[in-house]
Amino acid sequence: DADVTQTPRNRITKTGKRIMLECSQTKGHDRMYWYRQDPGLGLRLIYYSFDVKDINKGEISDGYSVSRQAQAKFSLSLESAIPNQTALYFCATAALRDEQFFGPGTRLTVL
Amino acid sequence: RKEVEQDPGPFNVPEGATVAFNCTYSNSASQSFFWYRQDCRKEPKLLMSVYSSGNEDGRFTAQLNRASQYISLLIRDSKLSDSATYLCAVRNYGQNFVFGPGTRLSVLP
Numbered sequence: 001d002a003d004v005t006q007t008p009r010n011r012i013t014k015t016g017k018r019i020m021l022e023c024s025q026t027k028g029h030d031r032m033y034w035y036r037q038d039p040g041l042g043l044r045l046i047y048y049s050f051d052v053k054d055i056n057k058g059e060i061s062d063g064y065s066v067s068r069q070a071q072a073k074f075s076l077s078l079e080s081a082i083p084n085q086t087a088l089y090f091c092a093t094a095a096l097r098d099e100q101f102f103g104p105g106t107r108l109t110v111l
Numbered sequence: 112r113k114e115v116e117q118d119p120g121p122f123n124v125p126e127g128a129t130v131a132f133n134c135t136y137s138n139s140a141s142q143s144f145f146w147y148r149q150d151c152r153k154e155p156k157l158l159m160s161v162y163s164s165g166n167e168d169g170r171f172t173a174q175l176n177r178a179s180q181y182i183s184l185l186i187r188d189s190k191l192s193d194s195a196t197y198l199c200a201v202r203n204y205g206q207n208f209v210f211g212p213g214t215r216l217s218v219l220p
Binding site: 033040041042043045048058088090092094097099100101102103104105107 | 143145152153154155156157160198200207208209210211212213
């Protein structure tokens with residue numbers, strides 16, 4: 001079984017809709033991250049959390065919100081999706097002083 | 112200027128060639144360094160961590176130069192299966208990771 005899972009894996013939605021992407025991990029890591037990846041722009045950090053009570057904005061948090069429901073779960077919400085939020089979204093986890101482990105990604109298309 | 116920059120690529124090399132990737136970082140307080148491999152439409156996966164003394168894993172060698180703030184990855188005897196995008200990443204004091212934009216490698220038969 002995968003250590004970091006993301007649901008859904010693919011989603012097509014319309015402008016203005018609210019959408020939630022979910023991430024779960026079984027690695028026991030405290031640190032969780034959300035990134036988006038666009039062609040030519042690499043991975044950009046949206047939000048990160050170092051424990052259940054800690055939420056921090058990343059480089060591109062506008063238009064997004066997150067919820068850390070438990071150590072193992074970190075959700076990303078788009079309150080009102082817009083077309084330029086079409087991208088590949090990755091969740092990642094890390095332990096202290098360790099590398100990051102990524103989920104399989106969610107491909108989101110906003111029409 | 113981006114915090115982490117890489118060779119723009121793409122690199123197209125024949126099988127068996129040696130290929131080198133370079134990465135520079137601007138934050139002198141960066142603490143840890145990594146190379147990730149990403150296949151098309153897949154998640155990045157750790158290829159190797161980069162240690163101050165340099166490290167090798169089979170055909171792959173990573174080097175770190177803290178004074179010049181760059182990281183390198185050397186792939187010897189490249190295989191078709193090495194075709195992918197290679198991302199360098201740094202972990203900063205605040206425990207955040209910053210990724211470079213990646214360099215795409217195509218190994219040709």
